[in-house]
Amino acid sequence: MSALNTLTIAEARDLLRRGDVTSVALTEACLTAIEGAGRLNAFVHHTPDLALRRAKAADVRLQSGDAPSMCGIPVGIKDLFCTEGVPSQAASRILDGFRPPYESTVSAQLRDTGAVMLGKLNMDEFAMGSSNETSVYGNVINPWKVDARDLTPGGSSGGSAAAVAADLCLAATGTDTGGSIRQPAAFTGTVGIKPTYGRCSRWGIVAFASSLDQAGPMTRTVRDAAIMLQAMCGHDPKDSTSADLPVPDFEALLTGDIRGTKIGIPREYRMEGMPAEIEALWASGAEMLRDAGAEIIDITLPHTKYALPAYYVIAPAEASSNLARYDGVRYGHRARLSAGDGITQMYEKTRAEGFGHEVQRRVMIGTYVLSAGFYDAYYNRARKVRTLIKRDFEEAFAQGIDCILTPATPSAAFGLGEMADADPVQMYLNDVFTVTVNLAGLPGIALPAGLDSQGLPLGLQLIGRPWEEAALLNTAQVLETAAGFVSKPAKWW
């Protein structure tokens, strides 16, 4: 048997059910791995006692024969999820010391199915970032390394991606507003799925841009993504946008048969200056799907180039509204005030001290595009462009396209600090292939498909029809099997 912390969810589940391993043993193996991986800075709030208590309870449940798939599986939870009594601060100073008296719906569902929370995972502050360099806890370091440089694990779910890739946990939760699950998955050789908008409840997840935010699993295999997604999905009366639709058994629908599936290749995703390696990976991915019996069809999504600018109007606008609640009154940080300071100074000083640079920038951009006189020119225009972006996908699906294949990211992981002097728009380009999916509310999955010439993982993305995560996962698994990606980062930390 391989080291317990390196197992997949499916392997661990089968061993747990047969009584060949206990959840306590699995949990201890992960806790030991976490202890030895401080250098990666992935776990930022450790909850070993809670984890062992939950593992013991899971073992009792397993012995009684009541064992849902996630029962006894040790997972990490992104710091964006509110977890009862455990610090939850969205990697922001402004939520310093905040201990929610409640549990987010998604993490509660995982807890109730028997999953074991090991601790909270680092991320970009308020999920705003693509490199995990905006966190109050400091950078996360990618376990993949090819030279002296420390590489970014991507963002915003960088702690989740690094922890899964470094075998610190069997799986982790992530959230995705513009690519924050799929881009870090691609940078770390892991699998990440963002389900259809409305599949997972957003209740108890710190809000960034409410019309775009979705939670999803980050795992080592597509099968694991199917298992964990199932446990995270479902209707929640506390989130009025969560869909009251039955959740299929995603794992049971992994048939491995995609004959006759129509795969679209969008011509607009062939970006100028795209590395040849990524172009080649994309072509070989299409070839693998063709070999498996799928039909490859060139399609057009004409408004693709406007997705990023539309996103960078809509997401900051929603963020400026959502983040208005951080005022130093009800929770988190409050600035020390000078004599004579009134309530306005309290707000302004608190938010200046509590929010990092990128968050301040986005809140101010959002404030500007929503302000009187500019609302129509920016915000309303962006929402109209969003309608057109969604329509592009609807037209492709109406032609019979089942899934769309694209690269996941325009590059492999880059070095931490390398983008420090670039203008913010350069960093935003990381999301160029993923952001359209959030704007259209569609499910998207990133999976590792190869290594670049330096030896770093590269990912492909599949985009599915709304609510058809089952077909998307099935196609992804066929691609995963054909690509045969088995590389792991060599342990250096």
Add this chain to the structure above:
Amino acid sequence: MSEIDLETARKVAHLARIAVPEDKLPALAQELSDILNFMEQLNEVNIEGVEPMTSVTPMRLKRRPDGVTDGGMQDRILANAPDAREGFFAVPKVVE
């Protein structure tokens, strides 16, 4: 369209309730201008007759009876407050 000048940057910072020192305003104005320039691409799109998106999934929001569903937990709500006194959130004096 619009270059962000110092006065606009100052106004946006105030509307966002974020204290920005005077010496940081020029850099902020420049950053905001760069981002807005990037957004200017949206002006190339023909949006004639297009409805702005209000909901990405065509779903009718659920209805429920308009009643109290929760409450009676003042202590838990105040537990995270930076300054809570006598069952209230405390803030600097608002009314003279």
